[in-house]
Amino acid sequence: MTGIEIYLAIAVMALVNYFTRVFPFIFFIRKDPPSSIIFIERFFPAIIMVILIVYTLKDIEFAVYPYGLKEVSSVIFTAFLHLSIKNYLISIFGGTIFYMALVQYIN
Amino acid sequence: MKYEKELKKAFSISIPVLMGYIVLGFAFGLLLTSFDYPWYLAPIMSIFIYAGALQFVAINFFNAKAGLIDIAIASWFINIRQSFYGLSLLKRFKNSGKLKPFLIFSLTDETYALLTTIKDDETLNKKYYYLFLGLLNQLYWIIGCTSGAVIGSYVEFDTAGLEFSLTALFVVLCIEQYKSLKNIYPFLIGAISSIFALIFIPSDKMLIVSIIIALIMMFFFRKRIEK
Numbered sequence: 001m002t003g004i005e006i007y008l009a010i011a012v013m014a015l016v017n018y019f020t021r022v023f024p025f026i027f028f029i030r031k032d033p034p035s036s037i038i039f040i041e042r043f044f045p046a047i048i049m050v051i052l053i054v055y056t057l058k059d060i061e062f063a064v065y066p067y068g069l070k071e072v073s074s075v076i077f078t079a080f081l082h083l084s085i086k087n088y089l090i091s092i093f094g095g096t097i098f099y100m101a102l103v104q105y106i107n
Numbered sequence: 108m109k110y111e112k113e114l115k116k117a118f119s120i121s122i123p124v125l126m127g128y129i130v131l132g133f134a135f136g137l138l139l140t141s142f143d144y145p146w147y148l149a150p151i152m153s154i155f156i157y158a159g160a161l162q163f164v165a166i167n168f169f170n171a172k173a174g175l176i177d178i179a180i181a182s183w184f185i186n187i188r189q190s191f192y193g194l195s196l197l198k199r200f201k202n203s204g205k206l207k208p209f210l211i212f213s214l215t216d217e218t219y220a221l222l223t224t225i226k227d228d229e230t231l232n233k234k235y236y237y238l239f240l241g242l243l244n245q246l247y248w249i250i251g252c253t254s255g256a257v258i259g260s261y262v263e264f265d266t267a268g269l270e271f272s273l274t275a276l277f278v279v280l281c282i283e284q285y286k287s288l289k290n291i292y293p294f295l296i297g298a299i300s301s302i303f304a305l306i307f308i309p310s311d312k313m314l315i316v317s318i319i320i321a322l323i324m325m326f327f328f329r330k331r332i333e334k
Binding site for chain 2: 088
């Protein structure tokens with residue numbers, strides 16, 4: 001994207017983001033949300049996180065060498081860090097540095 | 108200053124967020140300028156959007172030249188969890204008057220977590236206490252994002268692989284989701300819908316198609332998920 005397209009995209013994201021935050025204050029100030037909304041609220045955040053992991057890896061060519069192994073091993077390393085040390089900054093930075101080292105120093 | 112006590116209290120409880128937002132914002136700024144976008148998009152985005160995961164994904168939208176409707180739908184579902192934060196704050200924000208629109212805007216994951224885990228101090232003027240907490244947190248985020256972008260655009264170093272910070276962020280959020288849900292089905296649905304879309308759908312439509320398939324699957328298997 002360039003110039004005006006980027007600003008339009010930012011405006012759309014700003015509006016939608018504010019809409020998601022203001023939503024309950026508009027719709028549920030007097031009545032409780034219906035059960036299907038509560039169902040989405042409860043389970044969709046988990047679904048979207050998995051989708052976003054795959055989405056961020058969408059341009060990786062899994063059919064050619066190194067078959068996405070750098071990405072998969074970095075995901076496992078990040079998860080390992082997070083399950084063992086339980087500090088999200090350490091997990092994110094450790095995982096990213098691990099991946100950068102793989103991409104920059106290993107062919 | 109009239110509300111010094113409120114400001115002090117807000118600052119003291121916001122210190123963990125200070126650390127997190129500066130570091131994560133810095134990574135966002137670096138990533139943004141590593142694709143040669145101008146540094147000043149970082150303060151613009153952190154002032155007007157002010158959402159961590161969405162700002163990271165926004166860089167992918169720019170790179171992919173995503174359509175505005177696709178961006179709107181994807182942003183909605185990426186941030187849908189926020190639509191329920193307000194439910195537990197309806198009463199607490201009730202008497203905040205003109206400050207209310209900003210207090211609602213300030214509800215990021217971290218601000219929400221602070222507001223709901225820390226007990227209200229009855230001696231404080233609450234609406235100003237909430238205001239300072241929201242302002243301070245956003246200020247940390249703006250500083251982090253902007254400094255990362257400025258440093259990234261003036262200092263030359265090899266950023267190859269830096270984009271993995273986004274993947275790593277979602278891996279961490281995914282594990283946290285599992286810890287609180289303890290239910291494997293949503294994760295299976297997310298994996299099946301996104302891997303299907305990855306294989307069969309062109310990459311620029313992959314996110315939207317994954318979301319739609321996941322929504323259909325979750326209602327199809329609702330009984331099993333809720334058990």
